[in-house]
Structures are given as C-alpha cells and as structure tokens.
Amino acid sequence: MPDFDLAALGWNAELAEQLEPGLVPGRVTAAHRAAYDVQTEHDLVRTRLPGRLLHENADVAVGDWVALGDGLIRTVLPRSSALVRNAAGRATVAQTLAANIDVAFIVSSLGPDLEPRRIERYLVTIWESGASPEIVLTKADRLEDPSLMVAEVEAVAPGVPVHVVSSVTGQGLDALRARIQPGTTAVLVGSSGVGKSTLVNRFVGHEQMAVKEVRADDDEGQHTTSHRELILLPGGGVVIDTPGIRELQLWDASEAGMSEAFSDVEELAGECRFNDCTHTSEPGCAVLAAVESGALSEERLQSWRKLQRELRAIAVRHDHLLRKEETRKWKLIGKEGKARARRR
Ligand SMILES: Nc1nc2c(ncn2[C@@H]2O[C@H](COP(=O)(O)OP(=O)(O)OP(=O)(O)O)[C@@H](O)[C@H]2O)c(=O)[nH]1
Ligand SMILES: [Mg+2]
Ligand SMILES: [Zn+2]
Missing domain, CATH: 1.10.40.50 (Probable gtpase engc; domain 3)
Structure with a gap:
C-alpha cells in the first residue's frame, strides 16, 4: 500500500507510460543548492543528481516528475509546460522556475508598486511556458477603490483573468482558490513582498510558509521566501511558491x-x-x-x-x-x- 497518492500531485497514465521499469517515480517539491526534495509514493526523499546528469547540466526544477534509482535522480520525465527565464546576472543561461504547471498567477500588490510593464513581461514568459496566465492583485484592503488600477492592468492583459484579493479581509480568496483544481498545479510569481506566501498560508490554513513581518514602511524589500517550494493544498490542487524576483529576463524562445x-x-x-x-x-x-x-x-x-x-x-x-x-x-x-x- 502506498503511503501517498501521487495522483494528488498530478501523476497520470501518460506520465506512467514514460517511466522506465524498475525506477521509482516522484515529483520534485523543493530545489536546494545541490539537492532536491522528491515526493514518492512512500517517502519525501532528499536526493541529488548523479555525476553523469550533473556533467550534462541536466535541468531539474520544482514541479518536475523524476525517476529515482538507487536513491538518485536517473531521468527527468518530459514536461507538459515549463516557466523559463534567462538566469539573473548570467549572460545567456536558461533557468526553469517551475515545471508541469497548469496555471501561473502573476501576483502584484495594489498600490504605488503596481507596474503594468512588469506584468506584460511576465505574460510573455507565461504564454510561452504552456501554462495559462492569471493576474492576482493583492492587498485590496489598502485601497478604497481599486477599479482604476484594475482597468490599467486589464488593458495590458487581453483575455487574461484578473483577480482582486485581500489576505486580510478574505476578499476574492475563494474564487482564486477555485482556480487550483484537484490534480492541477499553479505557480505564484511576482516581486518580493506582494503577498505570495501569505496567499499560500491562507489556502493551507496555517503558517506553512514564513512571511515577512509587517512593517510600517512595507513592501518589496528583503526576500522572505528563499527557495521554490511545491505544496499540496487541503482539498486538492498543488501550488508552487517562489521567491520574489526583481526583474524577469526573457528567454529567447519567447x-x-x-x-x-x-x-x-x-x-x-x-x-x-x-x-x-x-x-x-x-x-x-x-x-x-x-x-x-x-x-x-x-x-x-x-x-x-x-x-x-x-x-x-x-x-x-x-x-x-x-x-x-x-x-x-x-x-x-x-x-x-x-x-x-x-x-x-
Ligand atoms: N494589507 C495587506 N498586507 C498583506 C496582504 N497580503 C500580504 N500582506 C503582507 O505583505 C507582507 C509580505 O507578504 P509575503 O507573503 O511574505 O510576501 P511574498 O510575496 O511571499 O514575498 P517574498 O517571499 O519575499 O517573495 C507581509 O507583511 C504580509 O503580512 C494583504 O492582502 N493585505
Ligand atoms: Mg514568500
Ligand atoms: Zn503599421
């Protein structure tokens, strides 16, 4: 009897077909410097890449389905989608932010930091990834009437759903949660301090992710979330929380x-x-x-x-x-x- 049902993380017949006999399937839930956490049917294991794959610069990201053999990652199964950017500070190196995602939420806080130009940039990368983009405007509690800002965002995102939410009052949270169906994976991307981890905590029902302490002069300073992490939500559906990124550099296939x-x-x-x-x-x-x-x-x-x-x-x-x-x-x-x- 498995201890964990991989189907809850999105495992399906199509993926099972790609698995080499004798290997153990699992999904990467966190990526550390040289190690990965992989959820299998039996365990959450800390593993790494064997020398051969390291040598080949194998690209493994949170959300990837991998096959383990002798405790090491032997293969990365084909991806259904991947959010790829040009790695920060590197001339031309692709970096996969998340793999096998169905929905990508661009999270931005309502207020002076809202930048339509930044949202456009995210949209290019997300459309390219194969996932569907949706926009989440947070901290609605700080504004009396966000309608002008919402209109500004809608103007740069033709055909993309826009959610207005507040983790303080709970506004819009149910509708947003409903977008993460059982068996599907969503990723949260956006600048630091916009409230991504706070949203995850609201969906999980407890303080799963550390969030920034409230400060008077708040917003977009120090990063709180330090690595990408995949979380199974109660009631089904998976969400990947990511550290805030200042600027999203396009990758060439955009x-x-x-x-x-x-x-x-x-x-x-x-x-x-x-x-x-x-x-x-x-x-x-x-x-x-x-x-x-x-x-x-x-x-x-x-x-x-x-x-x-x-x-x-x-x-x-x-x-x-x-x-x-x-x-x-x-x-x-x-x-x-x-x-x-x-x-x-
Ligand atoms: N007023 C208000 N504050 C919020 C809301 N959501 C989050 N915050 C606050 O915003 C700050 C940043 O929240 P985090 O969830 O840590 O932001 P993050 O996007 O995860 O940031 P990084 O992990 O650094 O990328 C915290 O102090 C939260 O309490 C909201 O809806 N309204
Ligand atoms: Mg965070
Ligand atoms: Zn013309």
Missing part, C-alpha cells in the same frame, strides 16, 4: 509568448497596408492609427517594441555562443585529426 501577450497589437499590425510595415511613419498603418485614436496606448506600443528588441538581442547572443561552441568543437576535431595523422 516569440510565441510575444504574439499571445500582445495579441491586440499584433492583430492591428496585421491590418497595416504594407506587409513589412514598421509602424513608424507608413501610410495606412493600423497601429499608428490606433494610437492616434486612443484605442492603443503609446506606452504599450513602446513596450511591444522594447521587448521585441530585447528578444532580437538575445537571439543574436545565442547565435554567437552557438558559433563559438562550434568553433571550439572544430578545433578539437582538428587537433584529434593531427594526432591521428602523426600516429599513422
């Missing part, structure tokens, strides 16, 4: 994410008279016409351009790295070839 996140702008661009319209001064430009009429804000157009430029720059950097890697390989082959020639 093209599809861009067209989803900026579907309104791209739709307009499709109506321009010229196929190769640059939306700067061309006659018959539907994008410029929309800005003129006020249907599209100038800021959103600028933001679309800025993110596109960023993606192009990242693509160029990746090409460059790829070429360097190829040259290195060719040099190695060259050396081997010479050595072989000498032996002959």
Whole structure:
C-alpha cells in the first residue's frame, strides 16, 4: 500500500507510460543548492543528481516528475509546460522556475508598486511556458477603490483573468482558490513582498510558509521566501511558491509568448497596408492609427517594441555562443585529426 497518492500531485497514465521499469517515480517539491526534495509514493526523499546528469547540466526544477534509482535522480520525465527565464546576472543561461504547471498567477500588490510593464513581461514568459496566465492583485484592503488600477492592468492583459484579493479581509480568496483544481498545479510569481506566501498560508490554513513581518514602511524589500517550494493544498490542487524576483529576463524562445501577450497589437499590425510595415511613419498603418485614436496606448506600443528588441538581442547572443561552441568543437576535431595523422 502506498503511503501517498501521487495522483494528488498530478501523476497520470501518460506520465506512467514514460517511466522506465524498475525506477521509482516522484515529483520534485523543493530545489536546494545541490539537492532536491522528491515526493514518492512512500517517502519525501532528499536526493541529488548523479555525476553523469550533473556533467550534462541536466535541468531539474520544482514541479518536475523524476525517476529515482538507487536513491538518485536517473531521468527527468518530459514536461507538459515549463516557466523559463534567462538566469539573473548570467549572460545567456536558461533557468526553469517551475515545471508541469497548469496555471501561473502573476501576483502584484495594489498600490504605488503596481507596474503594468512588469506584468506584460511576465505574460510573455507565461504564454510561452504552456501554462495559462492569471493576474492576482493583492492587498485590496489598502485601497478604497481599486477599479482604476484594475482597468490599467486589464488593458495590458487581453483575455487574461484578473483577480482582486485581500489576505486580510478574505476578499476574492475563494474564487482564486477555485482556480487550483484537484490534480492541477499553479505557480505564484511576482516581486518580493506582494503577498505570495501569505496567499499560500491562507489556502493551507496555517503558517506553512514564513512571511515577512509587517512593517510600517512595507513592501518589496528583503526576500522572505528563499527557495521554490511545491505544496499540496487541503482539498486538492498543488501550488508552487517562489521567491520574489526583481526583474524577469526573457528567454529567447519567447516569440510565441510575444504574439499571445500582445495579441491586440499584433492583430492591428496585421491590418497595416504594407506587409513589412514598421509602424513608424507608413501610410495606412493600423497601429499608428490606433494610437492616434486612443484605442492603443503609446506606452504599450513602446513596450511591444522594447521587448521585441530585447528578444532580437538575445537571439543574436545565442547565435554567437552557438558559433563559438562550434568553433571550439572544430578545433578539437582538428587537433584529434593531427594526432591521428602523426600516429599513422
Ligand atoms: N494589507 C495587506 N498586507 C498583506 C496582504 N497580503 C500580504 N500582506 C503582507 O505583505 C507582507 C509580505 O507578504 P509575503 O507573503 O511574505 O510576501 P511574498 O510575496 O511571499 O514575498 P517574498 O517571499 O519575499 O517573495 C507581509 O507583511 C504580509 O503580512 C494583504 O492582502 N493585505
Ligand atoms: Mg514568500
Ligand atoms: Zn503599421
């Protein structure tokens, strides 16, 4: 008899098919510096990657389904979705924030820190991940009427549900909780101090996650949550709490994410008279016409351009790295070839 039903964490027949016989399946619930916590049918085990996978720079993230053998992670099962960013402070290194997620909540607090531009950036990455984005505006108790701010957020998130909640008064919490169905996984992302862990605690019913102590001058300072953690909620559904991130750097494969996140702008661009319209001064430009009429804000157009430029720059950097890697390989082959020639 298993002690723990993996189906509660989302284990299903499709995943079971991918499992090599003899290996033990489990889901990564926490990632530490060089160790992972994995929930199996019998235990919550602290494990790590064997040398071979470390050498291959295997990418293991919270939310991954893995197969254990002799207590070590032998394989990472194929992901249904993955939230990937360019690692902070690294030129071009992909970092998976969470894997196998169904819903990604972008958490932002209502108040002076609310930044539509930051939300746009999150949306690109989430649309790209394969999960559905939803926006959570917290600390509604601090405002008399959040409707203007909500409208501002809705304007940068076409087709994305927006929840207004308060962990203090309980406003909107039931509706939000209902979005995390049994067997599905949600991830909470957003700046530090916006109330992600407080939400998790409200859903769990006790202080599972440490939260920041209330201060008078509050908000977005020190990080409280230090590592990503996967939590099974009472009543079903899984949530991944993450440490606040200051800036989300796009990863290069965000093209599809861009067209989803900026579907309104791209739709307009499709109506321009010229196929190769640059939306700067061309006659018959539907994008410029929309800005003129006020249907599209100038800021959103600028933001679309800025993110596109960023993606192009990242693509160029990746090409460059790829070429360097190829040259290195060719040099190695060259050396081997010479050595072989000498032996002959
Ligand atoms: N007024 C008010 N304060 C809240 C609400 N939700 C959270 N807070 C407070 O905001 C502070 C930060 O909350 P946390 O839950 O630690 O924030 P976090 O997003 O998990 O932060 P990191 O772990 O650093 O990323 C705490 O002092 C909470 O008590 C809310 O709905 N209303
Ligand atoms: Mg936290
Ligand atoms: Zn145009």
